[in-house]
Amino acid sequence: MRIYFDNAASTPISEEVLATITQHLKESFGNPSSIHADGRKGRTIIEEARKIIANHLNASLGEIFFTSGGSESNNMAVKCAVRDLGIKTIISSQIEHHCVLHALQSLEEFQDIKILHVKLDKKGRVDMENLKELVSQNSKDTMVSLMHANNEIGTMMDLQAVADMCKEHGVLLHSDTVQTVGRFPIDVQETNIGFLSGSAHKFHGPKGVGFIYINSENIIGPYINGGSQERNMRAGTENTAFIAGMAKAYDLANLEMESRTSTIKELRQYLIDQLQSNFNDLQFNGDWDGQCLYTVLSVSFPATAKTDLMVFSLDIAGISASGGSACSSGVETGSHVMSTLIPEDLRKTVRFSFSHYNTKEEIDVLIGKLKEIIS
Numbered sequence: 001m002r003i004y005f006d007n008a009a010s011t012p013i014s015e016e017v018l019a020t021i022t023q024h025l026k027e028s029f030g031n032p033s034s035i036h037a038d039g040r041k042g043r044t045i046i047e048e049a050r051k052i053i054a055n056h057l058n059a060s061l062g063e064i065f066f067t068s069g070g071s072e073s074n075n076m077a078v079k080c081a082v083r084d085l086g087i088k089t090i091i092s093s094q095i096e097h098h099c100v101l102h103a104l105q106s107l108e109e110f111q112d113i114k115i116l117h118v119k120l121d122k123k124g125r126v127d128m129e130n131l132k133e134l135v136s137q138n139s140k141d142t143m144v145s146l147m148h149a150n151n152e153i154g155t156m157m158d159l160q161a162v163a164d165m166c167k168e169h170g171v172l173l174h175s176d177t178v179q180t181v182g183r184f185p186i187d188v189q190e191t192n193i194g195f196l197s198g199s200a201h202k203f204h205g206p207k208g209v210g211f212i213y214i215n216s217e218n219i220i221g222p223y224i225n226g227g228s229q230e231r232n233m234r235a236g237t238e239n240t241a242f243i244a245g246m247a248k249a250y251d252l253a254n255l256e257m258e259s260r261t262s263t264i265k266e267l268r269q270y271l272i273d274q275l276q277s278n279f280n281d282l283q284f285n286g287d288w289d290g291q292c293l294y295t296v297l298s299v300s301f302p303a304t305a306k307t308d309l310m311v312f313s314l315d316i317a318g319i320s321a322s323g324g325s326a327c328s329s330g331v332e333t334g335s336h337v338m339s340t341l342i343p344e345d346l347r348k349t350v351r352f353s354f355s356h357y358n359t360k361e362e363i364d365v366l367i368g369k370l371k372e373i374i375s
């Protein structure tokens with residue numbers, strides 16, 4: 001049996017979610033836009049799913065839209081804010097996920113949007129004084145786009161503090177919450193946020209489906225033109241079964257959040273203890289012992305010929321981990337996050353990321369394999 005420590009890249013689908021999807025693939029094949037009974041059945045399933053997601057976020061039904069995942073949701077937020085809400089300046093960071101980073105680069109290049117980067121420390125923490133300066137210098141045509149938790153090093157932003165700051169200065173806030181929805185409680189009534197994003201495969205749901213929350217005050221037009229699906233905001237026949245599967249996964253993630261969190265925190269701490277007692281000269285990255293995603297531990301090993309091939313050697317030994325983020329090209333190109341934060345660092349970084357399906361026994365196996373690889 002392989003051991004899977006790459007849950008920040010994607011999570012295994014849960015049995016309950018699989019059962020939900022299979023049932024709907026078999027039984028709910030009607031086009032949700034059709035007016036006959038089979039179509040209406042699909043529509044009901046989609047609206048039930050919307051209700052589950054909206055309830056857990058304390059949002060209203062009209063504020064949740066289904067998408068193909070985190071990348072689409074984040075693109076939709078920043079591009080529609082520019083197109084429809086008059087946004088001309090976006091305050092962001094250099095360690096955002098590529099779907100935000102590259103979307104902003106294209107807005108800068110083709111639409112003359114000003115992109116400002118907030119200062120970060122070596123752990124990837126937002127310099128709140130610098131953010132305040134940037135936010136207060138800019139006004140109504142400004143948006144902040146900052147991720148809630150970094151997928152490579154786990155460092156978390158104080159979302160409530162940033163949301164309060166944006167509210168005080170009348171600045172719109174988008175947050176890439178792909179790594180945190182279903183892992184931390186988020187209440188959009190308490191936290192003043194314009195847009196947030198979710199992706200089902202990060203919380204034991206299927207790939208290729210996600211959602212965006214859009215605060216009802218932000219009136220934007222369609223992101224994909226065509227039919228009037230998703231209240232005219234995103235055309236295309238809905239993936240009924242996967243939307244239902246995502247809602248099931250999100251429901252379980254929220255209902256079981258406490259127990260999953262404590263299981264994963266314990267595993268992460270166990271790995272930290274084992275690494276510290278078995279190896280010298282390791283470096284934990286990000287705000288690992290502070291405000292950090294409990295699912296992620298990024299570790300840098302001294303650069304040697306053996307550690308250079310660490311992810312590959314672990315793979316051969318039956319263990320999946322990652323060199324940084326999941327790379328869409330399948331080729332390891334190095335981490336833009338680590339090279340931004342610690343450019344002088346030549347160490348070899350491995351990201352271990354956990355789910356409640358992992359066990360201490362798996363960590364023991366990992367430690368044994370690491371010893372073999374390094375010695």
Ligand SMILES: Cc1ncc(COP(=O)(O)O)c(C=O)c1O
Pocket residue numbers: 008009068069070071072074097099147149150151176178179199200208210325326
């Ligand atoms: C922080 C973050 N944002 C966005 C995405 C993209 O999500 P998706 O794979 O659903 O497009 C990911 C996935 O790796 C992520 O970790």
